[in-house]
Amino acid sequence: MENLSWENADLGISFSVAYGRITVFKTTLKAIGLPQYFRFLLDPENGKLAVEKCSYKSSGAHQLSEDTSHDSYELKSMDMVRFIYQTCGWDMKSTYRIRGIAVPDRDLVVFDLTTAYRVQEGHLVG
Known part of the structure; x- marks a missing residue:
């Protein structure tokens, strides 16, 4: 069984359709x-x-805030979040979190949306 814990060093992103919010982890x-x-x-x-x-x-x-003291960067895009939820077949009442993989030579981090974890009461539930 896969470990459903989240480490502080994990690259991540999360989505919440209720708020149209995308959270990019620091x-x-x-x-x-x-x-x-x-x-x-x-x-x-x-x-x-x-x-x-x-x-x-x-x-x-998207411009990153000069204040980088926060653990994440949040932005709102209801259209994008809804599109992702519909494309992935995610439950509209849930928040989802995905681990990323860095591609340093391309200055990007890739997320496989098919491996998203549903977040319930602050815990990953798979």
Whole structure:
């Protein structure tokens, strides 16, 4: 059985459709060098999402706050979150968390959406 614990060093991202919220963990942002700008790359056909370092000119760029003291960066995009939930067939009443894999030579972290953990009362339930 897979370990359903979360380590502080894990690269991660989470989604909450109730709030249209995407939470990018600081570990994920550190893996791409705490960039000033980053963007999401979504491959819905293969169930993959990436967080990529980019420039301010890049399509879909999000500016990272200068205050990097928080453990995560949150942004709201109800349309994107709903699309991901519908594509993945996730329960609309649940929050989901996914571990990422760093690709250092590309300045990105890849997430396999098919391996998402449902979060219930602060615990991973698979």
